[in-house]
Amino acid sequence: MSEAPAAKRQKASTPDDALPATYKLIYWPGLPGRGEHVRLAFEEAGVVYEDTAMHEDAVQTVLAQISTDNLATGSAPNVPPLAPPILEHGDLTISQTSNILMYLAPQLNLAANTSSDDPNAIYRLNALVLTALDGLSNEVHDSHHPICTSLYFKDQRTEAIRSSKQYVKERLPKFLGYFERVLKAQAERDAENKWLYGTEFTYADLVLFQCLDGTSHQFPRAVKQLREGGEYERLFALYEAVKQRPNIAAYLASERRQAYGEGIYRYYKELDVVPDDGAEAEKKE
Amino acid sequence: MSEAPAAKRQKASTPDDALPATYKLIYWPGLPGRGEHVRLAFEEAGVVYEDTAMHEDAVQTVLAQISTDNLATGSAPNVPPLAPPILEHGDLTISQTSNILMYLAPQLNLAANTSSDDPNAIYRLNALVLTALDGLSNEVHDSHHPICTSLYFKDQRTEAIRSSKQYVKERLPKFLGYFERVLKAQAERDAENKWLYGTEFTYADLVLFQCLDGTSHQFPRAVKQLREGGEYERLFALYEAVKQRPNIAAYLASERRQAYGEGIYRYYKELDVVPDDGAEAEKKE
Numbered sequence: 001m002s003e004a005p006a007a008k009r010q011k012a013s014t015p016d017d018a019l020p021a022t023y024k025l026i027y028w029p030g031l032p033g034r035g036e037h038v039r040l041a042f043e044e045a046g047v048v049y050e051d052t053a054m055h056e057d058a059v060q061t062v063l064a065q066i067s068t069d070n071l072a073t074g075s076a077p078n079v080p081p082l083a084p085p086i087l088e089h090g091d092l093t094i095s096q097t098s099n100i101l102m103y104l105a106p107q108l109n110l111a112a113n114t115s116s117d118d119p120n121a122i123y124r125l126n127a128l129v130l131t132a133l134d135g136l137s138n139e140v141h142d143s144h145h146p147i148c149t150s151l152y153f154k155d156q157r158t159e160a161i162r163s164s165k166q167y168v169k170e171r172l173p174k175f176l177g178y179f180e181r182v183l184k185a186q187a188e189r190d191a192e193n194k195w196l197y198g199t200e201f202t203y204a205d206l207v208l209f210q211c212l213d214g215t216s217h218q219f220p221r222a223v224k225q226l227r228e229g230g231e232y233e234r235l236f237a238l239y240e241a242v243k244q245r246p247n248i249a250a251y252l253a254s255e256r257r258q259a260y261g262e263g264i265y266r267y268y269k270e271l272d273v274v275p276d277d278g279a280e281a282e283k284k285e
Numbered sequence: 286m287s288e289a290p291a292a293k294r295q296k297a298s299t300p301d302d303a304l305p306a307t308y309k310l311i312y313w314p315g316l317p318g319r320g321e322h323v324r325l326a327f328e329e330a331g332v333v334y335e336d337t338a339m340h341e342d343a344v345q346t347v348l349a350q351i352s353t354d355n356l357a358t359g360s361a362p363n364v365p366p367l368a369p370p371i372l373e374h375g376d377l378t379i380s381q382t383s384n385i386l387m388y389l390a391p392q393l394n395l396a397a398n399t400s401s402d403d404p405n406a407i408y409r410l411n412a413l414v415l416t417a418l419d420g421l422s423n424e425v426h427d428s429h430h431p432i433c434t435s436l437y438f439k440d441q442r443t444e445a446i447r448s449s450k451q452y453v454k455e456r457l458p459k460f461l462g463y464f465e466r467v468l469k470a471q472a473e474r475d476a477e478n479k480w481l482y483g484t485e486f487t488y489a490d491l492v493l494f495q496c497l498d499g500t501s502h503q504f505p506r507a508v509k510q511l512r513e514g515g516e517y518e519r520l521f522a523l524y525e526a527v528k529q530r531p532n533i534a535a536y537l538a539s540e541r542r543q544a545y546g547e548g549i550y551r552y553y554k555e556l557d558v559v560p561d562d563g564a565e566a567e568k569k570e
Contacts, residue, residue: 068462068466070466071466071469071470071473072470073470073473073474076474076483077400077403077406077409077482077483078409079409079412079413079467079470079471079481079482080466080467080470081412082416082420082460082463083416092405092408094405094408094409094412095412095416096411096412096415096416098383098415099408099411099412099415102387102408102411103405103408118362120377120379120388121362123377123379123384123387123388124362124363124364124379126381126384126387127364127366127379127380127381127384128364130381130383130384131367131368131380131381135367138423142427146431146432146444146448147431147444147447147448147451148448148451148452148455148456149456150451150455150456151451159431159432159444162432163431163432163433166432166433166435166436167433170433170435171433171434171435175367177353178367181353181355181356181365182364182365184356185356185357185358185364185365186364188356188358189358189361196364197362197364198361198362
């Protein structure tokens, strides 16, 4: 391995108990998943963090947290989490992707922190993040598991094909169009603005990057077709600009960046459809 | 009408421009929807608010916000919203249910504000809120629109029946069990604790109440069966306790509380299934 995993780097970097608490991400091993949004924030900021997905007992670590026996006893006022990602930072334990990011981003200088006259920036950023996760993460996942997340893909394959056709035809252009609109609004305010929040690079840009990256993994033909259509130029320029940021580029090239597998974003050949694939008979609500 | 709509009350109550900015909720008319979580917070707090769903031009007000032509020009640094609910407060415009609530709750004294030694309470509450909205709002909606939200129900009825059977069998007990676990954890810390965040009533309790109320509307037989099973006694005690809070009880009895219609939570007789209804042949992932 050319780079040590984050967990090992962390051990080497924090020999002193007096240092500030280390960020600890608790997540499933073997796939980027929702935890990836948290990793990207850490990597962009260049901070030390522990990633339990890199540990040998990674699965057990998650299961102990989400077990129905876990009452977070002794950790009050923390409440037990339903699911990962989970962040531990000092005495704090919290879950839910957007929530973890909202807590971290100001500390990592990824929340438009330079504008002290804009105390509500975090709520505007959080809305962008929640919208990206709704349309370009949750709905993408639901396209391969439309009936229920608790059933195998093979038992809902027919429905998944139909759902995917609808997604790439109706939903994907809606969400791509929304973020292009946000970027257009920024550009009309100042031609130099290329990020979701104007001149300032924020964690919302990171989230959108990862959402686009994962959606492209699951629906490569549809994203390619829509991208080449030219209607979302600002959006894909943002995607490329994030990808080329030095810390992000280094991370993506490292072994810490895991391959997409059986996570949120999955490649199934039969779901690799394009907007024109036979959904013309389906009526809109 | 025995009570004037909120919008009219607001006009009568804020004759002076020097008063603090009024809260303005922008939402679809004719159904509680996601906007209901925001209304319940206002009603519990007893504050004046404007609700555009009560206006004659309610639909146009929403459409103007979510139009692809809306670049929020002149409203910088606000960003245009994808969908309602939308909150306007002074110069601020934000969207996304959990985000609006996170902004409002501290102002409305619904975010464990009494614990000044607990600055991270809002992140614990937000995680609870997001989890309730995931499992007891979004997934409930998706049970009647499993293939795509952009198709009619009648065009995905078969899939909706299958999805609903899975939901009430696998997902509903999971989420009810999770919140019962949180309440059990609180009770083990102090037997007097009956809310999600211990002794303090918060907006997370309001959100959970509305989620349970809506889920009961869509799946009355399943919720009744699970409730009578006795495994979720703390949870349903919380539901009843919220319902009986004076401001909430008055609101629910008023004409401001709208009937469930074609919104998130919908009653279809064929989807009113119970956990035992024929899903035994479906395998879990």
